[in-house]
Amino acid sequence: MKKLYLLEDAIISPLGFSTKENIQAIREGKSGLKFQKPEFTENQFFAGIIDETLLNQVFSKIGAIEKFTKLEKMILLAVKQLLDKNKNLDLTETALILTTTKGNINLLKEPGDFPESRLKLSKLGKIVANFFGFKQTPIILSNACISGGLGLAVARGLGNSGKFTNAIVVGADLVSDFVISGFNSFQALSTEACKPFSKERDGISLGEAAAAIMVSTEKPEISNVISLIGDASANDANHISGPSRTGEGLYISIQKALKDASISAEKVGLLSAHGTATVYNDEMESIAFHRSGLQEVPIHSLKGFYGHTLGASALLESIITKHSMLNNELIASKNFGELGVSKSLNIIQSNKHKEIYYALKTASGFGGCNLALVFKAEKE
Structure with a gap:
């Protein structure tokens, strides 16, 4: 594609x-x-x-x-x-x-x-x-x-x-x-x-x-641009409001999106999570990320800045991800304290400078829907 x-x-x-x-x-x-x-x-x-x-x-x-x-x-x-x-x-x-x-x-x-x-x-x-x-x-x-x-x-x-x-x-x-x-x-x-x-x-x-x-779909005539190179959506069919306890739908979305982008998990430099701060959502995400080999990738949730903006959230957070890649910066996950999920994650705790070539944005929602987007920085 x-x-x-x-x-x-x-x-x-x-x-x-x-x-x-x-x-x-x-x-x-x-x-x-x-x-x-x-x-x-x-x-x-x-x-x-x-x-x-x-x-x-x-x-x-x-x-x-x-x-x-x-x-x-x-x-x-x-x-x-x-x-x-x-x-x-x-x-x-x-x-x-x-x-x-x-x-x-x-x-x-x-x-x-x-x-x-x-x-x-x-x-x-x-x-x-x-x-x-x-x-x-x-x-x-x-x-x-x-x-x-x-x-x-x-x-x-x-x-x-x-x-x-x-x-x-x-x-x-x-x-x-x-x-x-x-x-x-x-x-x-x-x-x-x-x-x-x-x-x-x-x-x-x-x-x-x-x-x-x-x-x-046409590349602009500028030196630095971010592109969407992989995407996938999967439904875990678990519950009308509760996420899958195994993170199956999100895991499948991530795997398919990475395959679509033709990259491995090791190349991901930033993971922008859904991170709603509910007990079950954050736990589900940590399991899906761990199953995907993303536990060492710098990760944040932007909900501490905006709250959950529902249908706007994944687009708003994709825009922030785009600018993080263009500006080579990792934004801290606001209000993070002690890790409270069962799987280890590399939560960004302070703003940092880092060259980011690939980023992954994930989202999950009621009805068991899950989404993964892979972005690439085309820098010259």
């Missing part, structure tokens, strides 16, 4: 409204997670929530704030940044791939003046396409928490089939009452900022973000 080149990108999150702002924030160890006053949960919880007042101030420069939901404004701002850098991009031939788990699910509680149809993911896609003038029907992906990364894999597959040369992949989700109540029912919300892979971890912190990236 052809490579998929990762070009311009944008991140809208509590840490900033551009990729540059986000990267600087995580370099400095800043977190977007803050204490949230519970409305219908018994315990306090932490989450990364975008300030809507600030969002409206920024969005008002490109559109009428009353015509769009919070999620839509986040997505539109992210995509606008890409298009501003690609003025000559032909939108009649560019694919739009939108990934999310719940879309405008917050409208169930407070619909405001928006019609019921606004809840549909297909409608969300049309709103984004119409705002900018994309002519092709948007591709909507909603496969739990691997959705954002799966968008890159789907883009690579469609690009290789000749369906398009250029595409914009965008992932976004909100911290809604629907999502909060769901994770709370599993007793999975941490009462503190989450601590991925740590002994004292007690659950996830939720987050919201929009991430967008332009991709192409």
Whole structure:
């Protein structure tokens, strides 16, 4: 299969409204997670929530704030940044791939003046396409928490089939009452900022973000570029919400992705894990990584910075991985303490300089879905 080149990108999150702002924030160890006053949960919880007042101030420069939901404004701002850098991009031939788990699910509680149809993911896609003038029907992906990364894999597959040369992949989700109540029912919300892979971890912190990236099957005329050279997805069919205790689905995904990329585990220089900080997820990942021979690879989870941003998470974290490779830097896994999984892992505990030629990004989600992406740094 052809490579998929990762070009311009944008991140809208509590840490900033551009990729540059986000990267600087995580370099400095800043977190977007803050204490949230519970409305219908018994315990306090932490989450990364975008300030809507600030969002409206920024969005008002490109559109009428009353015509769009919070999620839509986040997505539109992210995509606008890409298009501003690609003025000559032909939108009649560019694919739009939108990934999310719940879309405008917050409208169930407070619909405001928006019609019921606004809840549909297909409608969300049309709103984004119409705002900018994309002519092709948007591709909507909603496969739990691997959705954002799966968008890159789907883009690579469609690009290789000749369906398009250029595409914009965008992932976004909100911290809604629907999502909060769901994770709370599993007793999975941490009462503190989450601590991925740590002994004292007690659950996830939720987050919201929009991430967008332009991709192409044509190599750009720049000296340094990151490409997606391998991808695979497998379902462990274990449980509607619980991961496989043996890490089977993630293990299969990793093996197939490495084979697709034609590299061995020894060549991987950075492993960006899903790392939700729940007891079972982190344990499952450690087993899958150990089975794959990745226990010595520098590994981090970015959830301590952003929380779990659901359908945006794997795409947002892939963008951070891309820049880590371009900048030759390893970002520390925030809030990590003492290792709390049964298999040894090389958790990154402080920011470091390191040449990275290959990186592996993994993600897992409800329903047993798992994803692995292999990135290559094409440096000259």
